[in-house]
Every structure is written in structure tokens, then in C-alpha cells.
Amino acid sequence: SKLSQQQVDETNDRVLLMETNLDDATGQQLSITIKRALELGAKDAWAEPIIMKKGRPAYKLCLLTVAEQQETFVKFLFSDTPAIGLRMKSMHREIMERRIEQVQTSYGKFGIKRLSYCGLNKSSVEYDDIEKCSQKTGKSFEEIKLAVLQEIENKGV
Amino acid sequence: SKLSQQQVDETNDRVLLMETNLDDATGQQLSITIKRALELGAKDAWAEPIIMKKGRPAYKLCLLTVAEQQETFVKFLFSDTPAIGLRMKSMHREIMERRIEQVQTSYGKFGIKRLSYCGLNKSSVEYDDIEKCSQKTGKSFEEIKLAVLQEIENKGV
Amino acid sequence: SKLSQQQVDETNDRVLLMETNLDDATGQQLSITIKRALELGAKDAWAEPIIMKKGRPAYKLCLLTVAEQQETFVKFLFSDTPAIGLRMKSMHREIMERRIEQVQTSYGKFGIKRLSYCGLNKSSVEYDDIEKCSQKTGKSFEEIKLAVLQEIENKGV
Amino acid sequence: SKLSQQQVDETNDRVLLMETNLDDATGQQLSITIKRALELGAKDAWAEPIIMKKGRPAYKLCLLTVAEQQETFVKFLFSDTPAIGLRMKSMHREIMERRIEQVQTSYGKFGIKRLSYCGLNKSSVEYDDIEKCSQKTGKSFEEIKLAVLQEIENKGV
Amino acid sequence: SKLSQQQVDETNDRVLLMETNLDDATGQQLSITIKRALELGAKDAWAEPIIMKKGRPAYKLCLLTVAEQQETFVKFLFSDTPAIGLRMKSMHREIMERRIEQVQTSYGKFGIKRLSYCGLNKSSVEYDDIEKCSQKTGKSFEEIKLAVLQEIENKGV
Amino acid sequence: SKLSQQQVDETNDRVLLMETNLDDATGQQLSITIKRALELGAKDAWAEPIIMKKGRPAYKLCLLTVAEQQETFVKFLFSDTPAIGLRMKSMHREIMERRIEQVQTSYGKFGIKRLSYCGLNKSSVEYDDIEKCSQKTGKSFEEIKLAVLQEIENKGV
Ligand code: NI
Ligand code: NI
Ligand code: NI
Ligand code: NI
Ligand code: NI
Ligand code: NI
Ligand code: NI
Ligand code: NI
Numbered sequence: 001s002k003l004s005q006q007q008v009d010e011t012n013d014r015v016l017l018m019e020t021n022l023d024d025a026t027g028q029q030l031s032i033t034i035k036r037a038l039e040l041g042a043k044d045a046w047a048e049p050i051i052m053k054k055g056r057p058a059y060k061l062c063l064l065t066v067a068e069q070q071e072t073f074v075k076f077l078f079s080d081t082p083a084i085g086l087r088m089k090s091m092h093r094e095i096m097e098r099r100i101e102q103v104q105t106s107y108g109k110f111g112i113k114r115l116s117y118c119g120l121n122k123s124s125v126e127y128d129d130i131e132k133c134s135q136k137t138g139k140s141f142e143e144i145k146l147a148v149l150q151e152i153e154n155k156g157v
Numbered sequence: 158s159k160l161s162q163q164q165v166d167e168t169n170d171r172v173l174l175m176e177t178n179l180d181d182a183t184g185q186q187l188s189i190t191i192k193r194a195l196e197l198g199a200k201d202a203w204a205e206p207i208i209m210k211k212g213r214p215a216y217k218l219c220l221l222t223v224a225e226q227q228e229t230f231v232k233f234l235f236s237d238t239p240a241i242g243l244r245m246k247s248m249h250r251e252i253m254e255r256r257i258e259q260v261q262t263s264y265g266k267f268g269i270k271r272l273s274y275c276g277l278n279k280s281s282v283e284y285d286d287i288e289k290c291s292q293k294t295g296k297s298f299e300e301i302k303l304a305v306l307q308e309i310e311n312k313g314v
Numbered sequence: 315s316k317l318s319q320q321q322v323d324e325t326n327d328r329v330l331l332m333e334t335n336l337d338d339a340t341g342q343q344l345s346i347t348i349k350r351a352l353e354l355g356a357k358d359a360w361a362e363p364i365i366m367k368k369g370r371p372a373y374k375l376c377l378l379t380v381a382e383q384q385e386t387f388v389k390f391l392f393s394d395t396p397a398i399g400l401r402m403k404s405m406h407r408e409i410m411e412r413r414i415e416q417v418q419t420s421y422g423k424f425g426i427k428r429l430s431y432c433g434l435n436k437s438s439v440e441y442d443d444i445e446k447c448s449q450k451t452g453k454s455f456e457e458i459k460l461a462v463l464q465e466i467e468n469k470g471v
Numbered sequence: 472s473k474l475s476q477q478q479v480d481e482t483n484d485r486v487l488l489m490e491t492n493l494d495d496a497t498g499q500q501l502s503i504t505i506k507r508a509l510e511l512g513a514k515d516a517w518a519e520p521i522i523m524k525k526g527r528p529a530y531k532l533c534l535l536t537v538a539e540q541q542e543t544f545v546k547f548l549f550s551d552t553p554a555i556g557l558r559m560k561s562m563h564r565e566i567m568e569r570r571i572e573q574v575q576t577s578y579g580k581f582g583i584k585r586l587s588y589c590g591l592n593k594s595s596v597e598y599d600d601i602e603k604c605s606q607k608t609g610k611s612f613e614e615i616k617l618a619v620l621q622e623i624e625n626k627g628v
Numbered sequence: 629s630k631l632s633q634q635q636v637d638e639t640n641d642r643v644l645l646m647e648t649n650l651d652d653a654t655g656q657q658l659s660i661t662i663k664r665a666l667e668l669g670a671k672d673a674w675a676e677p678i679i680m681k682k683g684r685p686a687y688k689l690c691l692l693t694v695a696e697q698q699e700t701f702v703k704f705l706f707s708d709t710p711a712i713g714l715r716m717k718s719m720h721r722e723i724m725e726r727r728i729e730q731v732q733t734s735y736g737k738f739g740i741k742r743l744s745y746c747g748l749n750k751s752s753v754e755y756d757d758i759e760k761c762s763q764k765t766g767k768s769f770e771e772i773k774l775a776v777l778q779e780i781e782n783k784g785v
Numbered sequence: 786s787k788l789s790q791q792q793v794d795e796t797n798d799r800v801l802l803m804e805t806n807l808d809d810a811t812g813q814q815l816s817i818t819i820k821r822a823l824e825l826g827a828k829d830a831w832a833e834p835i836i837m838k839k840g841r842p843a844y845k846l847c848l849l850t851v852a853e854q855q856e857t858f859v860k861f862l863f864s865d866t867p868a869i870g871l872r873m874k875s876m877h878r879e880i881m882e883r884r885i886e887q888v889q890t891s892y893g894k895f896g897i898k899r900l901s902y903c904g905l906n907k908s909s910v911e912y913d914d915i916e917k918c919s920q921k922t923g924k925s926f927e928e929i930k931l932a933v934l935q936e937i938e939n940k941g942v
């Protein structure tokens with residue numbers, strides 16, 4: 001965002017980071033909680049290895065949500081994990097504008113993400129499409145990605 | 158907290174997160190610093206593995222404290238560790254209401270934490286009590302926890 | 315900072331924490347990005363191992379910058395990494411006052427960092443100087459550091 | 472295994488540990504490779520965060536396989552990841568004897584793993600069954616596990 | 629060990645590495661298990677963060693024991709943790725010869741470890757003694773270690 | 786290696802894994818030790834975050850060397866780090882055959898690694914060359930890699 005747009009930015013592009021340190025959850029539980037949080041609408045969810053008091057090997061569970069879902073996710077964390085407390089802070093979020101195109105290649109159809117931000121542009125091939133193609137053809141990720149990007153460039157897509 | 162209490166919440170339930178990246182402390186020191194921070198009144202203290210500049214395998218030391226103890230813990234970190242700088246942020250904290258009951262079972266006395274938050278309820282057996290019982294009886298954590306929870310439920314405690 | 319100076323502090327001693335979770339960058343890329351961020355003026359740059367959605371072993375890339383460089387580093391991260399979004403937060407920063415002295419010892423010249431904060435004082439020997447000396451003499455870090463600190467103390471420097 | 476069976480053990484209960492350090496694979500790739508390795512018959516597959524040369528934040532990919540599949544997995548790793556070398560070691564493996572029972576409870580049917588080793592016995596409820604039940608009923612993992620274990624014990628199953 | 633002694637070495641200086649990947653233990657349990665393993669005679673015990681199948685944030689528990697205690701520790705791990713399998717490998721161990729001296733300094737008595745290996749010598753101050761002194765005097769670890777090492781050197785101990 | 790070559794393999798393609806757990810080294814030291822180990826001829830060197838006894842956040846330092854350098858690296862670790870013990874095991878190593886070609890492209894000269902193993906072939910562009918080109922042109926890693934691989938393929942190199 002340009003500096004002149006900063007103020008608008010500061011009120012519009014907010015995301016809530018929620019964190020809780022868990023030394024009483026198992027890895028089995030944590031992976032399910034991460035999956036459920038995403039199904040429930042979290043923008044992102046992940047775990048970080050930490051070392052807690054009394055030398056406990058533990059994980060910090062982190063969620064990114066919109067502010068409107070604060071209550072939903074506090075209740076989610078308290079009911080889906082052994083957490084009895086959590087902390088949160090609002091953060092400013094900057095994202096590239098994205099537009100997805102479906103492009104036909106000799107390997108099949110691929111989603112291409114067109115990304116732009118203040119004059120800066122880049123593209124990426126949808127990872128799930130590469131994986132499916134790799135599964136079907138037995139070719140490696142790199143090989144497929146390269147071929148798809150080449151075709152797109154040649155086509156001037 | 159209900160949405161109507163949000164404003165009160167925002168001023169009352171605050172916690173200060175302090176962080177410092179350490180590539181010049183040993184693990185021996187870090188574990189002592191974590192223990193001392195808790196004795197000094199930190200609400201939580203932990204370390205996270207990180208990779209710092211020049212490829213240095215390091216740890217980020219994190220403390221949660223009340224705002225009133227900011228000066229205490231800045232001085233503590235500067236005198237107890239090689240840190241020469243740290244950063245901090247006030248965060249909103251959400252905790253379940255807790256009430257501890259002492260319950261007599263056939264395994265002995267156990268502390269039971271009764272937790273509640275906006276209509277949501279859960280219980281947990283004090284971990285230190287399970288450990289002591291496990292140490293004394295040679296039975297596993299899981300076995301003891303299960304038996305204690307069963308007895309409590311049957312008693313309708 | 316004393317409580318009476320808190321207000322000044324809060325406006326002056328700010329640092330911006332930028333974070334982005336990367337499951338599509340390689341370790342080769344991340345180490346270069348960290349080096350470049352520092353060359354570009356970041357106050358600190360590091361990576362933290364995390365576990366992202368779909369069980370992806372990943373890294374969170376973190377930068378500390380001054381607020382004035384926000385635009386610079388958003389663009390840097392979007393052009394130098396596959397990131398398509400990032401989040402940031404202004405944090406309060408507390409640092410020890412530092413003064414570097416060059417001291418002549420029997421091992422050669424060493425930079426000594428004199429650090430102070432509200433009456434608290436400590437010193438540290440510049441790590442790069444210890445490393446160079448260790449490389450030249452074949453002596454261990456600890457041995458050199460000890461000898462240098464001894465000489466300085468005896469000299470009353 | 473009893474000491475008298477040690478020799479037999481040493482030839483029978485072997486597992487091959489394969490490891491490769493990857494600073495040129497992304498997290499997206501690693502999670503797919505772990506999934507594929509398991510589909511291909513690996514007994515286990517996981518990743519460990521490591522810090523490689525030149526300060527590269529990386530992951531060590533590890534597989535446990537039977538010796539007969541050595542060639543299969545060397546080729547798998549060389550074709551599915553950017554690895555250009557790997558190392559391996561035969562290890563002795565000790566496992567508890569396991570027997571799975573299907574038990575009907577008021578929560579539905581659950582797989583119960585009965586485990587034994589030299590006089591030592593323990594049971595565990597199949598995690599996937601708990602998860603499915605949790606998904607269906609909205610109850611927490613712990614609550615379901617506890618209830619199922621209680622019913623089983625009361626039934627003397 | 630000199631090459632001529634290699635053969636002796638290979639039979640004498642062995643240690644057994646035991647490993648098990650745990651996605652169903654909590655951090656609370658793991659820290660207790662590590663403590664108990666050491667009380668039971670393990671030479672070392674630690675945990676490593678790993679990412680297991682199905683995206684589970686987990687820990688690998690590792691023990692170093694003498695070969696004679698293999699059976700003891702297999703049973704310990706099967707009864708004290710949810711592990712249902714583990715793997716192990718005999719490794720060659722190289723250690724410095726160590727001799728502990730009690731040295732009187734102006735800070736009190738300190739244990740000094742004198743270490744030697746094939747002509748190479750080094751010393752270290754017992755960490756527990758430094759910690760106790762630091763606790764009593766309020767001085768930092770580094771300050772105490774430095775002072776003690778200086779006194780020892782001056783005394784020609 | 787083909788199965789018929791296994792025996793030869795087992796005696797020829799060996800590598801020695803050395804490990805030591807360090808709770809008394811700093812990250813500054815560890816990064817230097819890793820660099821020096823590589824300069825001294827180690828085939829690889831890295832660090833893994835671990836949690837040691839007494840809740841110490843620590844790192845395991847790992848080296849891969851040829852068996853002939855065992856003595857060299859034991860002495861190196863004992864003199865360059867605070868380690869007072871280490872463990873090692875010989876592992877079988879499988880590597881792809883590699884041949885480096887210098888290829889002229891419109892972006893300049895690039896090293897191309899041609900890799901093969903039992904009928905399996907792959908190529909990779911030397912990372913250092915990509916980095917240098919990226920530094921000079923300001924283009925991203927991905928963009929350069931893609932362009933170089935395209936030119937090579939078109940040339941039928
Ligand atoms: Ni903005
Ligand atoms: Ni903009
Ligand atoms: Ni609230
Ligand atoms: Ni301040
Ligand atoms: Ni001040
Ligand atoms: Ni972290
Ligand atoms: Ni056995
Ligand atoms: Ni030896």
C-alpha cells in the first residue's frame with residue numbers, strides 16, 4: 001500500500017493472530033485441530049515447536065482469523081484443545097492481489113495464480129494441480145511446473 | 158467474553174509479550190532463565206528454536222507478564238542473559254474461569270480444575286498430583302487419570 | 315525506561331515485526347533472503363520451523379525493521395520470496411545503550427561493547443574479533459574471551 | 472524379546488533407517504513425499520527441522536523401511552525429491568504384540584488395540600475412530616476416549 | 629583412540645541409541661519420561677521436534693544407554709509412554725577422560741572438571757556450582773565463571 | 786546400486802555419522818564450528834534443535850565424514866566445542882553419479898549438474914550461479930532457474 005493509503009489500510013486489512021502454548025495436547029490432536037480451524041474459516045493455522053516450563057517439549061498453536069470470528073475461535077480453541085488460556089493481537093495484513101486463470105496445456109488444465117502488488121507481478125502454478133498431474137503421470141513436481149510455465153510463456157498467456 | 162464486554166475486556170485482560178533472540182546464550186543458561194522468570198512472577202516463559210543471521214542456530218526467549226512488571230522483566234532479561242535488546246507487545250488475553258477442588262479418591266487426594274467460559278465447561282486433573290501418584294504406585298499417567306475421572310463422574314462431584 | 319518516560323518511549327522506540335509463513339520456499343532461498351534483508355537495512359531477520367496446513371514442514375520468516383521501511387520490505391518479501399501475503403505489527407523496543415571501545419591486548423586489538431541500561435552495566439567482546447583471533451592462533455573461543463576479559467579488568471579499562 | 476531370543480531377534484526384527492538432508496525442497500513437496508512413502512510401504516516417514524551449511528533452514532527427511540525395499544526407496548527418494556545422496560543404517564526394532572478388537576459401545580463401534588510385551592499389557596482406542604466420533608457428535612477427543620475406556624472396563628472386555 | 633586401539637575401542641566403548649516417534653504423548657509426559665530415564669541410569673535422554681504422517685507435530689524421544697540395560701529401557705519406554713514400537717542401534721562412543729577437583733575460591737568451593745583426550749586438555753567449571761553461586765550472590769553466570777577461571781589460573785591449580 | 790553389487794557397496798560406500806548434544810555452546814559458536822568442519826573436509830555438517838535434560842533448549846551437532854578422518858574430527862569436536870563426549874556410527878551411503886557441465890546461456894555461464902542413478906536421470910542448476918545472477922540482474926531465483934532450464938532444453942544440451 002502506498003503511504004497515502006496507509007490510514008485506510010490500517011482499518012481495512014486487519015487479521016487477528018491467536019496463540020496458545022500446549023504441553024498437554026498430543027500431536028494427533030494438534031493436527032486435527034489445525035484441520036478443523038481451517039474448515040471453520042481460519043485464514044491460516046499452524047504449530048511451532050517450543051520448550052515450556054519444567055522442560056516440557058511442547059507446541060504453540062497459532063491461528064490467523066478475521067476480527068469478526070474472535071468469539072468463534074476462542075470457543076473453538078477452548079473446546080477442541082486442553083487450552084485454558086490464549087492470547088491474541090490484531091495485525092496489519094498486506095496481500096498481493098490475486099486472480100486465478102485456468103490454462104489448458106499439453107499436461108492438462110492448470111490453475112495459474114496471477115499476483116500483483118504496486119507494480120510488482122508474479123505467477124504461480126496451483127500446487128494441487130501439479131500434485132494431481134504428478135500422481136497421474138509419475139513425473140516430478142519440478143518437471144511439471146517447468147513445462148507448464150514454459151507453455152504459458154510461449155503462449156503469451 | 159461476550160461481545161458486549163469487549164471494551165472492558167480490552168482494558169482489563171492484557172498481557173505483555175516480551176521477546177529476545179539469543180545466539181550467545183547456552184541451553185544451560187536458558188533453562189535457568191526460564192525457571193527464574195517464573196519465580197519472579199512471569200505468567201509464562203518459553204524458548205523457540207530459530208535460525209538467526211550468519212546461519213546461527215539460536216533460541217528466541219519469550220515471556221508473558223503483566224504490564225506492571227515491564228520494568229522488572231526488562232532489567233531481569235538484561236542482567237540474566239546476554240541480551241542487549243528486546244521487543245514487547247501488549248496482547249489481549251482470554252482465560253477460562255477456574256476453580257480448584259480437592260477430591261478424595263481410592264488413589265488418594267487429587268486437585269481437580271473446574272474450567273468454564275461462556276457456557277462451555279471442562280475439567281482437568283492436576284498434573285503434579287497424577288505424577289506423584291504415578292511415582293508412588295508405578296502405574297501409568299493415563300491409567301491414573303482415567304480412574305480418577307471415572308470416580309469423580311460416578312460420585313457426581 | 316522509567317514509567318514517567320513511557321509515553322516518549324512508546325512513540326520513539328518502535329520496531330516493526332513482519333512475518334510470513336512459507337511452505338513453498340527452499341532452505342537455499344531462505345538463507346539468501348535473510349542475508350539480503352540485513353543488507354537492505356533490516357534490524358534483524360530469522361526463520362522459525364513451523365508445521366503448516368496439510369502437514370507441511372515449513373518456516374516462518376521474520377523481519378524487524380523501522381516503520382519507515384515498511385513499504386521497502388513488503389516489496390522485498392513479495393519479490394524475493396514466493397510469499398503472497400504477510401502480516402506485521404509495531405512493537406515497543408527496549409535496548410541497552412552501547413559504546414564500542416577498541417582495546418589493545420596481548421592477543422591483538424579487540425572491540426569491547428560497553429552496555430548500560432538504567433544503572434545496569436555489562437561488557438562483551440566483539441564476536442567477530444574473537445573468531446578472527448581463534449582462526450589465526452588456533453585457540454578456542456572460550457580461551458580467548460577469558461584472556462581478553464582478564465586483561466581488560468586488570469588494566470581497569 | 473527375552474535375552475535368550477536376542478540372537479534370533481538380531482536377524483529377524485530389523486528395520487532400515489534412511490535419511491537425507493534437504494535444503495532445496497519446499498514444504499509442499501516434503502508433505503507429499505511423506506504421504507507417498509507411506510503409500511509405497513514405508514513403516515514410517517517424517518521430517519526434522521535442521522540448520523544446514525551456509526545457514527540454510529532445512530529439513531532432514533527420514534524413512535523406516537524393511538531391508539527388502541532398500542532399492543525401491545533409494546529410487547523413490549532420488550526421483551521424488553531433489554536429493555542427490557542419502558545415508559542408511561539397519562537398526563534393531565522392538566515392537567509390542569498387537570491385536571485389534573472391534574468393540575460396540577454406546578458411542579458406536581471402536582477399534583481397541585490390545586498390546587503386550589513380555590508380560591506388560593496396555594490398550595489404546597484407535598485414533599481414527601475417536602476422531603470420526605468426535606466429528607459426528609461434537610464431543611471432545613478426551614471425553615470420548617474416557618467414555619469408551621470406561622465402558623470397556625465395565626464390560627470386562 | 630589411536631588407530632591401533634580401534635579394535636579394543638570398538639568392543640569396549642559402546643552405547644545403545646534408542647528412538648521412538650511419539651504423536652500420542654503430551655509434553656507434560658515427555659518431560660517426566662526424560663527425568664525418569666535418567667534416574668533409571670540412562671546416560672542421556674532428550675526429545676527432538678519432528679513432523680509425522682498426517683501432518684502431526686510430534687517429538688522423537690531418544691535415550692542413550694549401556695547395552696546391558698537394553699531390556700530395562702525397552703520395558704520402561706513401553707510402560708511409561710504410549711510407544712508401541714521402538715528402534716535401536718549400537719554406536720561407538722568417544723569420551724574425554726575426566727577428573728573432578730574441588731577448588732576453593734573467594735566465591736566459595738567449585739567443582740572443576742579436568743578433561744583430556746590424546747594430548748588435548750580443557751577444563752570446565754561445574755554448572756550447578758555456578759548456578760548456586762549465582763542464586764546466592766545475584767551475579768551473572770558469565771561473571772562468576774570468569775572470576776573462578778581467573779583465580780584457578782593464577783593459583784596454577 | 787544393483788543387488789548384485791550390494792556387497793561391494795557395503796564395504797566401499799561408507800560414511801561416518803558423528804553426533805554430540807550441546808547445551809553449553811552458543812549459536813555463535815555452533816555456526817563457526819559447522820563452517821570449520823566443512824573446511825576441514827566433512828562431507829556435511831548441521832545442527833538439530835533438541836530438548837535436553839533439566840529442560841535445556843539445546844542443539845545436536847552432526848557431522849558426516851569418511852572413516853579415515855575419524856580421529857581428525859573427534860579431536861576437532863573436542864577442541865572446537867565444549868563437547869566432552871560424542872557418539873558415531875558407520876552408515877551406508879548411496880549417491881547419484883554426478884557430472885558438472887558449464888553451459889553458456891543468455892543470462893551468462895551456469896554450472897549444470899547432470900545426475901544419474903540406475904537409469905534414473907535428473908539435472909539441477911548450480912545454486913551459487915543462480916544466486917550470483919540474481920544479485921547482478923535483480924531477477925528472482927525462480928525466474929532465472931526457469932529461463933536457464935528452458936534454454937538448455939531447447940539447445941538439447
Ligand atoms: Ni498496508
Ligand atoms: Ni499498496
Ligand atoms: Ni475478551
Ligand atoms: Ni521503553
Ligand atoms: Ni529506561
Ligand atoms: Ni515461533
Ligand atoms: Ni529384541
Ligand atoms: Ni574410539
Ligand code: NI
Pocket residue numbers: 629630746
Ligand atoms: Ni584415543
Ligand code: NI
Pocket residue numbers: 519676833
Ligand atoms: Ni533429529
Ligand code: NI
Pocket residue numbers: 786791794795798877878879
Ligand atoms: Ni548401495
Ligand code: NI
Pocket residue numbers: 786787902903
Ligand atoms: Ni546401483
